[in-house]
Amino acid sequence: MSLTPQLVLFEEDHKKIVAVAERLVSEANAKAIFLVDKNGQLIAEAGELKGIDTTSLASLVAGNIAATGGLAKILGEEEFPIHFHQGARDSLHITLVAQRIILVVIFDERSSLGLVRLRVKKASQRLAEIFEQVFKKTAAVFDEKGLGAPFAEISEQDIDNLFSD
Amino acid sequence: MAFINYSAREINCKLVYYGPGLCGKTTNLKFIYEKIAESAKGKMISLATESERTLFFDFLPLSLGEIRGYKTRFHLYTVPGQVFYDASRKLILKGVDGVVFVADSQEERYEANLESMDNLVGNLREQGLELERLPCVIQYNKRDLPNAMPVDELRAELNPQGKRHDFEASASSGKGVFETLKALAKLVLLDLRRSK
DSSP states (O other): OOOOOSEEEOHHHHHHHHHHHHHHHHHTTOSEEEEEETTSOEEEEEEOOTTOOHHHHHHHHHHHHHHHHHHHHHTTOSOOOEEEEOOSSOEEEEEEETTTEEEEEEEOTTSOHHHHHHHHHHHHHHHHHHHHHHHHHHHHHHHHTOSOTTGGGOOHHHHHHHTOO | OOEEETTTTEEEEEEEEEOSTTSSHHHHHHHHHHHSOGGGBOOOEEEEOTTSOEEEEEEEEEEEEEETTEEEEEEEEEOOOSGGGHHHHHHHHTTOSEEEEEEEOBGGGHHHHHHHHHHHHHHHHHTTOOGGGSOEEEEEEOTTSTTBOOHHHHHHHHSTTOOSEEEEOBTTTTBTHHHHHHHHHHHHHHHHHHOO
16 A cells, blocks of 8 residues: 555645745734644744744644644533633634644734634635645645655665664 | 655654553653664654653654655654543544554563543544554563563463464564564554555
């Protein structure tokens, strides 16, 4: 059997996603925006990223969503689609987009929960449309021709080189 | 189920260390974290109890270099091994690209190994995956302990047809740790080649 990648992201779609994220940063007065897939992979980021360990953030956000998703099922809910964590300085607003993408907004006193909610709602619709296309393209890649170059040409030697140090 | 980002020219893969409680999954990750070059690793996260038992998962991101112009990143996760954390194990297995099954070689943990292997097969099946078809390597850990069972006996149950790569290890000293990781990384990347 072959592995079907969860997600294949082409440059043009990545650009569209980043554009929506950047717009959301400015419209919601947010500090930063992250898009993470449910498996913990960081897809896009925008805003003030300095000092944030984005890889760890992605993995923990996905863990958080997975755990609360498990809780929801215990209670007979399909999912808890909106999460809000309030901090003394920064707060986190987390929503699910297109069922499998997590939209994380970090904001401080320059914004408010109400404003973030409002802007996230609008941006989510746009993101959902883009991601539906991404999922379709991902499926098409694997139905038709596989990943192709350069992945079809990966050799054992290439992999050995990764571990050569 | 890797994530391929053509824009950032990255391949991201998720590797999960599975096995019974106290078999050494976290110890594997800690050793990798200590030994790998600063430039190749991110922060290691452990969501553990006060007595250092894994509560949810450990996470270690590795960035090993480039293959054909693409950065290869591996996200290493461990599951909590204790039986009653099964809900958490299921969550962590989602989207897995490859599994290291860490067996505890001690005689008194023999049954726990078999139970954990059954649990892995069952939890993968729940998300529509067959262990048979997933990149997987087996590590017989704690070979340094006096009560370690002969490898052949462990292999007879955990790798009966010898189809999987398996390694003897002593994760606390690091023996076998990188061999195990390397073997799995190789299987996962070669699987990309076959993707269609």
